[in-house]
Amino acid sequence: MKNTYFIFSREFSGYFKTPVAYIFLIIYLLLIGFFTFYFGDFFTREQADLQPFFQFHPWMYIFLIPAISMRLWSEERKSGTIELLLTLPITMWQAVLGKFLAAWAFTTIATILTFPIWITVNYLGNPDNGVILTAYIGSILMAGSFIAIGSCISAITKNQVIAFVVSLSVSLILVLAGFPMVQNLFIGWMPSFIVDAISYTGFLTHYQSISKGVIDLRDPLFFISTTAAWLFANTIVIDSRKAV
Amino acid sequence: MIEVRNLTRKFGDFTAVNNISFTAPKGEVLGFLGPNGAGKSTTMKMITGFLQPTAGDASVCGFSISSNSIAAKKKIGYLPEGAPAYSDMTPKQFLGFIADIRNLGGNQKREAISAAIARTNINSVINQPIETLSKGYKRRVGLAQAILHNPEVLILDEPTDGLDPNQKHEVRKLIQEIASEKTIIVSTHILEEVSAICHRAVIIANGNIVADGSPHELEGRSRFAGAVTITMTNTSENSDIANELKAINKVDQVEIDPITSRITAFPAVGENIFPQVWSLVQLKEWQIKEIHHERGRFDDIFRSVTCEKEYSQEQGGEL
Ligand SMILES: Nc1ncnc2c1ncn2[C@@H]1O[C@H](COP(=O)(O)OP(=O)(O)OP(=O)(O)O)[C@@H](O)[C@H]1O
Ligand SMILES: [Mg+2]
Numbered sequence: 001m002k003n004t005y006f007i008f009s010r011e012f013s014g015y016f017k018t019p020v021a022y023i024f025l026i027i028y029l030l031l032i033g034f035f036t037f038y039f040g041d042f043f044t045r046e047q048a049d050l051q052p053f054f055q056f057h058p059w060m061y062i063f064l065i066p067a068i069s070m071r072l073w074s075e076e077r078k079s080g081t082i083e084l085l086l087t088l089p090i091t092m093w094q095a096v097l098g099k100f101l102a103a104w105a106f107t108t109i110a111t112i113l114t115f116p117i118w119i120t121v122n123y124l125g126n127p128d129n130g131v132i133l134t135a136y137i138g139s140i141l142m143a144g145s146f147i148a149i150g151s152c153i154s155a156i157t158k159n160q161v162i163a164f165v166v167s168l169s170v171s172l173i174l175v176l177a178g179f180p181m182v183q184n185l186f187i188g189w190m191p192s193f194i195v196d197a198i199s200y201t202g203f204l205t206h207y208q209s210i211s212k213g214v215i216d217l218r219d220p221l222f223f224i225s226t227t228a229a230w231l232f233a234n235t236i237v238i239d240s241r242k243a244v
Numbered sequence: 245m246i247e248v249r250n251l252t253r254k255f256g257d258f259t260a261v262n263n264i265s266f267t268a269p270k271g272e273v274l275g276f277l278g279p280n281g282a283g284k285s286t287t288m289k290m291i292t293g294f295l296q297p298t299a300g301d302a303s304v305c306g307f308s309i310s311s312n313s314i315a316a317k318k319k320i321g322y323l324p325e326g327a328p329a330y331s332d333m334t335p336k337q338f339l340g341f342i343a344d345i346r347n348l349g350g351n352q353k354r355e356a357i358s359a360a361i362a363r364t365n366i367n368s369v370i371n372q373p374i375e376t377l378s379k380g381y382k383r384r385v386g387l388a389q390a391i392l393h394n395p396e397v398l399i400l401d402e403p404t405d406g407l408d409p410n411q412k413h414e415v416r417k418l419i420q421e422i423a424s425e426k427t428i429i430v431s432t433h434i435l436e437e438v439s440a441i442c443h444r445a446v447i448i449a450n451g452n453i454v455a456d457g458s459p460h461e462l463e464g465r466s467r468f469a470g471a472v473t474i475t476m477t478n479t480s481e482n483s484d485i486a487n488e489l490k491a492i493n494k495v496d497q498v499e500i501d502p503i504t505s506r507i508t509a510f511p512a513v514g515e516n517i518f519p520q521v522w523s524l525v526q527l528k529e530w531q532i533k534e535i536h537h538e539r540g541r542f543d544d545i546f547r548s549v550t551c552e553k554e555y556s557q558e559q560g561g562e563l
Contacts, residue, residue, distance in 0.1 A: 002344075002347075003345060006341065006344040006345050007345075010330070010333075010341050014330075014332055017332045018332070079328055079330075079331060080324065080325075080326055080328035081328045081329065081330055083289070083294050083324040083328060084322075084324060084328050084329070084389075086293075086294055087292040087293055087294050087317060087320070087322050087324070088317065088342070088345045088346075089314050089315075089317040089318040089345070089346070089347075090314075090345060091314065239296075242294065242295060243255065243295055
């Protein structure tokens with residue numbers, strides 16, 4: 001546990017050693033504000049909720065999380081510090097978890113920094129703050145899954161650019177799998193259980209109900225188990241590709 | 245105490261390390277030698293638990309690196325090849341991180357860090373990001389990291405590579421100072437270093453151990469062992485002198501080094517030729533600049549065991 005914390009704090013403070021972290025935070029906040037107000041009809045809907053805001057989260061994460069996760073293991077491989085790290089008396093899980101938590105904490109901070117939008121909506125009307133809280137939790141859980149994907153993929157390669165592109169593509173596919181348009185492609189000619197399975201693995205299906213404040217334990221469990229599965233794959237990838 | 249049993253590592257079809265076994269007791273400094281690509285680093289990566297062996301096992305202070313790896317890793321200080329370190333950290337932060345992971349806290353942590361900084365002379369750069377350090381300083385930071393927790397076993401992959409002569413000397417001194425309570429494996433390409441600090445040398449080539457013994461023993465196995473080398477003040481009569489030396493009946497052959505113009509007389513197997521050569525020198529009143537009774541040459545035995553083919557061709561070619 002302590003070791004996980006040491007790995008976490010080294011990795012986390014690493015984010016703030018370069019201006020990249022601050023640039024990232026600014027871009028994230030600007031973009032999400034822009035999307036919400038410009039495309040989301042935030043004002044013209046005349047409804048006091050944050051639906052338009054939360055609806056953009058998956059799309060933001062698809063592009064921004066790979067930028068955070070790409071360095072997690074690629075950098076260790078490239079600089080050779082992976083050899084140092086993995087010959088210290090720590091378990092593979094402590095290393096994987098510590099790094100994952102650092103990236104997740106960073107993303108969570110970015111998401112929490114969107115709170116002015118929440119203040120605005122409370123100032124303009126009377127939103128259901130329970131729904132907003134649920135949606136925030138759902139968003140953060142989903143971010144965890146994206147980071148686990150990115151972490152696992154960054155363990156495959158020394159090259160951060162490749163890690164970025166591949167993570168982005170995999171994330172995009174997993175989001176689109178739950179998209180009605182994609183489902184419509186399969187309905188009719190595929191057995192319905194396959195259509196259901198495809199839509200079940202899609203992030204959007206699970207995220208949309210949480211973000212509307214629908215509490216169904218299966219949705220958070222989906223993100224938690226997806227995260228766990230990718231982190232497990234992460235440990236296996238590192239173990240099997242150490243020498244490469 | 246390090247025990248290596250039948251360690252083998254393959255990369256695809258290629259065997260980088262082939263069935264290597266040796267034991268290094270406490271107090272021993274073991275020099276690990278071999279040409280580039282011999283498998284030194286790969287062996288070290290397996291002993292330290294970074295790479296899984298294809299076959300065999302290593303144990304450190306009785307803990308198997310494959311079945312009890314955390315306990316084994318606690319006993320080891322390791323300087324990987326190239327001395328990797330987190331480049332965005334300063335040496336101070338980096339050593340702090342290592343101390344945390346090594347479970348050193350409070351006073352212990354402070355003392356361990358300042359001792360490691362003093363031993364590796366990095367005090368002047370401890371607050372400078374590692375990425376801005378020179379190669380030698382980076383290596384020293386890696387070394388400080390390896391000795392930080394005062395480990396029972398030290399595994400150092402080319403610790404003096406890139407260091408200036410003063411620092412090389414310091415590192416050798418450091419190794420000698422701490423050697424008595426530890427087991428140390430050092431890989432190096434500097435053969436004098438082996439004679440200077442190692443109790444034992446293991447030479448590997450193409451993944452196999454080709455020689456194992458004390459530096460003194462190995463030097464003694466070289467063809468120069470017992471040879472007498474003469475440097476003349478005036479080298480113009482070298483060939484006459486070589487002929488006279490060859491006439492001594494215990495002398496097997498005589499060679500003149502074309503570059504240094506040294507004349508070397510090799511004894512027949514098991515013979516001591518120094519007294520005869522010395523009498524001849526005095527009798528003929530040769531004007532010699534230097535005369536040397538050789539213990540043997542490490543570089544010669546290294547060449548003969550690591551590239552037998554080229555070596556024997558060269559020997560055949562001369563004289
Ligand atoms: N990950 C890998 N994949 C394939 N081959 C490898 C890998 N790592 C090492 N090798 C090969 O294994 C052999 C031994 O390499 P190793 O790094 O152990 O040599 P070394 O004795 O340390 O050499 P040097 O003196 O140059 O450091 C080399 O032929 C190398 O190319
Ligand atoms: Mg090497």
